[in-house]
Every structure is written in structure tokens, then in C-alpha cells.
Amino acid sequence: MLSHALMALSLTAFAGDDTAETPSISIPFEEYDLDNGMHVILSEDHSVPFVQVNIWYRVGAKDEIDGRSGFAHLFEHLMFQGSQHMDGEYFGPLQRIGAMINGTTNMDRTNYFEGVPSEQLPLALWIEADRMGFLLPALTQEKLDNQKLVVRNERRQSYENRPYGMTWWWLFENLYPQGHPYHIPTIGKHEDIDAASLEDVKAFFTQWYLPNNASLSISGDFDPAEAKALTEKYFGSLAAGPQPSPILDIAPTVLTEEKVIRKTDDVPHHKVWLAWHSPAVYKTGDADLDTLSSILTAGKDSRLYRALVEETQLAQDVEAYQVSMLLGSFYVIEATASEGKNPDDVVAAIDKVIADLKAEGVTEEEVGLAKTNWEASFYRRMRTISSKANQLNQYHVQTGNTDFIATDLARFMSVSPQGISAALKHLGEGRIQLHIGPQATTEAK
């Protein structure tokens, strides 16, 4: 039996009346700042003797300089190559104690995390602090050259050597103009990755990798007093630097008309993507559009599935979703044209469903069904200490309110048909219509 002594996530269902039950959700935590400005979040969960250490740096691909696309991510790789007092492969000392380690970079931020057995919390904090404070003395041209090759192979594997792998590339470069922080996807261009120098790495580290640009979130089975003392010991003496200014706001990009892009690639079917600019994550309209996605394509009773797949068989599949980001999001509807069907007819059928929605709105029942599932989906994504540690950091860094989870759920629970009608205005004429169709000879022979 797992320990029930302390539930990491306490939830209470406040029953108003039978028809309007408002779920409430909270993750107990405490937080504070070190003198050097590093934020610390502690959330206990004693289910298993394991502890998750998660650090967010407020820097992402959006903050790269011209000609260095892909750099934030390349830099993330270098953070695993050792630091002054632990110079060697980062995975060695951590894997041998059972750590689950990784890091991720996206447009808006970079994070690093390791889950370790509870007794190894000092090791995890020691090693994270060392690379936050002392990466450069251990950096070499050889390490940089090696990781450039690795990252370029990551690009080949994840983007180039798979059907539709270049979709993101074409969507971003058409949605966001040259010079916009989101113009080039996180992975970057081969030539930019190849051009990165040791000087670039030093400048980037000096500018962004500072305690006052980081937030540490620890979740799991630990003693808070012990964690605080260890955090102070390893991070407290790291020097703050000039406060970095990541891009947090930018004039919205507006598409005034439709831009149609037709590509051929090594793909089996003709697919089409419609993409519109939409409100930034957590902003008005964000939750409404996410709820709209459920109504459009979640399940076989959804509107677009019925119209495109079941009734007309114009498409093999259809999916609607929002790519939520800090400076502005975009909303996507993608569909795969059925064999022998005209992709332009698929687009017309999607447009008809959207037009009907704009004219008639969605029903209370559709919104109600979507809401019922938001509650469960919040629970589902907080089932592990790794997701809890990361979620708390995300709330702190992106909303300024670590305790945001109840508010987050509430914004989904307050979505109404009227709100969705209002949000539908974002799905207007200005959009990207991207087609990717098969080349003449693409099959393996």
C-alpha cells in the first residue's frame, strides 16, 4: 500500500447543488526567495521515497539573437557536459544513483529536472547549483563541437527523417514574420547551430543563467528544513547578475488575409493545416478556445469528426488544438484528406462547420460535457511528483502565482457558450492554410 499519511494534492468537491458542483483543487507548497533572487518552491509528497528537482530558467528560443536560431536548445545540451567542480558527463554520477534526468527547451523557457531517491537530494542540488554557477570553466571547444553534431542529428531524427516532420517549421515561419521571436522553431537552422561559438555560449550563460533568472521547484519525499538548508548551501552563494529581460510582451502579429502554402514532401497523404493567431496562454479566450477544441474534435460525437470523417468521409482524421505560448498562441485545425478526395473540399467542409458555429454558437450541453472532463484532466496531469514540480514552476514563472491551479481550473469551469462565441472571432479570415502533399516517388523501394 502506498503511504496515505500525507496527500500531496488535496482536493475538495464543494457541492453547491446537484447541477452546479464546483471542483476545487490545490497543491500545498511553500515558497520563498534566496538573497540572490532565486525562487524556491517546496511541495511535499511522501508517496514514495523519491524527490523531484526542477529548475526553470526564464530564457527560451524566443530570446535568441539573429543568426543563432537553435541556440537556447544547443545550450541546454551543454548543461549536461559537466561544470567546474563536477567536470564530466552529467549523466554518470546521476544515473548510478537511479536518477531520472532530462531537460527541455521551448520558445518561452528552458527547464532541467532530475528525480532522485530521497537520500540523494544533496547530490541533485549540488550538481544543479554547480552548472548554474560554474559551467564555463569546464566548457571546451570539443564539447561544443560534439553537441552541435548531436543536436543536428536530433533535428534530422525528429524533424527531417519523418513524414510531416517539417510542418512546425513551415507554420512558424509563415505565422510569424522575419524578426519575430517565434519566426524559427526551437530546433533552429543547421547553419546557425553550426555557427555557434564558445563566445556565444559564454555570453548566453552570463546573460541568462543566473540565480535571479531561475526558479527551483522541489517536490516529493523530503524534509523541508533539510531542503531549505541544502538549497541555501549550494545556491545561496551564487552571485546574482544584472537582471535579464526576457521578451515578455510583443505587439500581436495580425494576419489580415489568408496565406495559402502548398508543399510537397516525403509523405503518404495530403494533409492540410489551418492556423490562426490566438490569445496568449492564460489570457482571455485561451480557455474558451481549448474548450472549443474538445467540441470540434474530441470523440466521435464531436462536430468536425462527424462532418469530415463520419458523414462525408472527406478526411481520414481531423484534430483541433491550440499551441499556447507566452507572447501569443495559435490555433490549429489539421485534417488528412481521404484517398481520392480533394483537400480543398476538406478545407471548405471545415469552414462550413466554423461558419455554422459562428452563426449558431455551441450548445450548453457541449460546453458542459467538455467541462466535466477538464476536472479529470487536471487530476490526471498531477499524478506524479515530476509533473507537480514542473507545474508549480510553470505557474510561478508564467503567471507570478505559484498557487494558480485552482484559478486555472476555474477559468475552464467558467467557460460558457457565449465566451466561445466571442473567442470564435479569432478564427477569422487572416490565417495560414498549409498543404503538404506527396511527391511523385517517396515510398521506400
Added chain:
Amino acid sequence: MRTSYLLPFLMAFGCGPKSTAPTDTSWRATQPAPLPPRAFNLPEAQSGQLSNGIAVFVVENHEMPLVNVRVAFDQGGWAEDPAHTGLASVTLDMLNEGAGDYDAAGISKAQKALAANISCGAGDDTSSVSLDVLAKNLAPALDLLATVLLQPTFEQDDWDLMMMDRIASLASARNNPRSIAARVAGKLQYGDAYKGLIRTEEAYESVSTDMMRTWWSTHLSPGNARIYVGGDTNLETVLPLLEARFSTWTGETSTQSKPSDVAANVSETTIFLVDKPGAPQSVLKVFRRLDITPSSPDWFDAYMANMMFGGMFSARINLNLREDKGWTYGARSSIRSDYTQGLWSTSTSVKTDTTADAISEILREVAEAKTTRNFSESELTNAAGYLLGSRPVRYENAGTLLSELQSNWVYDRPENWITSYADNIRAVTLEGAQAAWNEHINTAEMSILVVGDKATIIEGLEALDLPITHLDFNGAAK
């Protein structure tokens, strides 16, 4: 954003109060000692039985108000007629398309109303119908689960639609180098049976809804089922709920023999090449069948040898191909078993112009582990530390233990497999692991599958001086 008002005061201090004096950081060079260890207790499962004999296992976890219920069968693709490859898979998928009074949209809507996810699927070895639901809706969601499992309608219209989708997916798989590699490797590893069977348009078109109904009634029987429950419930609560819905379920237990034959390894190490014109990387799989299973006395020895070779990031093959050479984003090897005997395999994707060199390196690593660079105590300590150290968090949710219990049943593993796992890992000695490697994993009789741009890589492959067999994307000789 909070950052805008929280942090500016620091700038007044320039680099912060502690940075003014040069600081001695040499104390940081000492790796900190661990804290006192905290006890880890494996979660426990409660078990019960329905009156028709179905065994029920429950692992409680009350952190979230969610319950997961899986009705699992030891019947899967292995139990289908090879002329209709894919039958088990489509039969399970069709359960969610219509059952009782519900059509596909009706089932979908009923799930949403309960915040329930019902998923049905068949793999090569097993099938399952699973439910994940808010705990407060468990009873009505189980009604829906029972309807889906016990009253499927198998409507022709739904199958017509699904068949189109399945046939389209075949085309997708043909374009994806990693899908091609997985399919062709299966054929090379298992021959024209079991996991070597290739799904085709003809096979799908030959499947009728009557065949599905027959497969469903023959193979999804209570005698072939067990029920696994995890989450915010307990045995006393869930057993009566299951009894009320599944105890009247009857049917002949399927006694079809599980697969046991193993395709022979190649008699000499051979390259199998599938051309993917223009591919920027080559997908590589280097493998051989083993004549051991988890019941063999040296299984854990071989398992640990593989961990050191390629079972984790910091293992030999990844440190070489990725961290030293930079030819790949990652390389791993695995040792596993199913109803048949074991299989050892190394997988990676490498930049096209390094294909032949990467194959040489893999073969060299395999050979040298046996000769000039035997495994070391520190590698064994690292591998055991990784497996044992990370073990507690794998049991953070109920699903891990339940999956292991299911595997014990399906693969007929010893009852103490889970409880003795840690001891079995600890008991492996360097001598034992080395001996298992030497005996089971050698460079002879190795199959090397390459899916890549033939025009660019063929010259290098020919220079390796190994026989080359050219295959199409379904693994047929060309």
C-alpha cells in the same frame, strides 16, 4: 508578471551582497554524501475473485480521485489466423464503435458525461478494455465498460470507415523510416509468424464483421481474463461493483497454444538493406535471437550485461556513438522476451554518411566487450544503481505494479518475480554478466537492418565485407 516587481531591487546591489569578496569554491568539488536512506515498501495488491472465476487485483492509491480498471486478456494478435493479420486489433477497436444501444458517437458522449476514458486495444500478446474515470463516477462508468465489452454490435458501416483508416495507416507506415524498420525487423526476428506477420491491405479487406464477432466470442472469454484495478478505491468497494456487471459473463475458455517457435538467427552476420531514397539518417537495428528466457538461470546476468552495453544513457554504445562521435541523437540496446525466447537488439538513427562506420562501431563494441574491453565493476555498479535507485518512483502510481502482475500471469513468470527483482539484480556478479555476454551476444549470427539512402551508403556497406540482402519495405527480398 511577478518577475517584474519581485526582482529589480537586486540590481541595486549590483552582483549581490555575497559577490564582493573572491570566494573559495573548492568545497564544491566534494560530492555530497547521501542523507540517511528512507524506507521503500513495494505497494501491495489485494486480490479477490468474481463468482465466475475471474481474478481481480486492486492496488490502492488515494492521491487523486481517479480509478483505473483494466479487463485484460492473454489473447492478442498471436491468436489470430495469419490470413487475417490485424483481426484481433480491429476487433478490439470496434468495441468502442457500437455496443448495446449506443453507436460510436453515443459511446463517446456517454464517456464524456462521466469524465471517463474507455480504451480498447489488442497487441501481439494481449488485449484489454480499460477505463480511467473520476472515482465518484465509477459505478456508472463500469456499466458503460461492461456494455462495450459484452454487447458490441460490430456494424458493417463502422468497419467500412475503420478499414479505410487502417489502410491509410499502412501507407503512412511505409513512408516512415522507423516504422519500416520496426516492421521489417519483426519479420527478420520472427519469420512469417507471430510478430513477423505483416499487415496488408488484402488482409484487412478479408476481415468481415462475422470474423470479429467470432474472434470476440472465442478469445475474449472470462476464462482468459483478469481484472486489474488501481487508484482511489478498495477491494471491498470495487468487488461487488464488478460482480454485479461481470459475474454472469460466460464463454468457453480459449485453449489455443501460445507461440513458442523462434526464427533461427542468420548463419553468418548479414546486412539487410531497405532503400529510403534521400533519407538524411539511416535507421539501424542490430539484433539476434537468444536461447534464454526470464526463467533461465542466467537471464539477469545477460540483462545486466546489456544494461552496461546500451541499456541507459551512460552505457557504452550511447557514449560512443553520441557523446564521442556525434553521429546520432541517441543509441540504446535492449534485451527482452515474450511468448518466445529472448531477443537482443541495438537501435539508433545515424547521419547518413556515418552509416557504415556506425555499424562497424557497434560490431566492434560487441566484440571488444568480449575480448579487450570486458565489463568493469564500476559499470556494473552504475547499472545496478540505476535500476534499483529509480525503482521507487516507478511505483508512484498503481499502474506499474498492476502491469507487472499482468505480465507475471501472461508470461507465466514465477510468483515472486516482483518481490525478488531487486535481489536478482543485486545478485548479478561481474563474472556472471561477462559470461552471459560472452555466451549469448556475439558478433556471429548478427542481423543488421539498415533503412536508409542506398545510393549514398551502399559503397560503405559493401566495404564492410558482409553479405547484403536487399529488402522492400515489407521485408520481402528484392
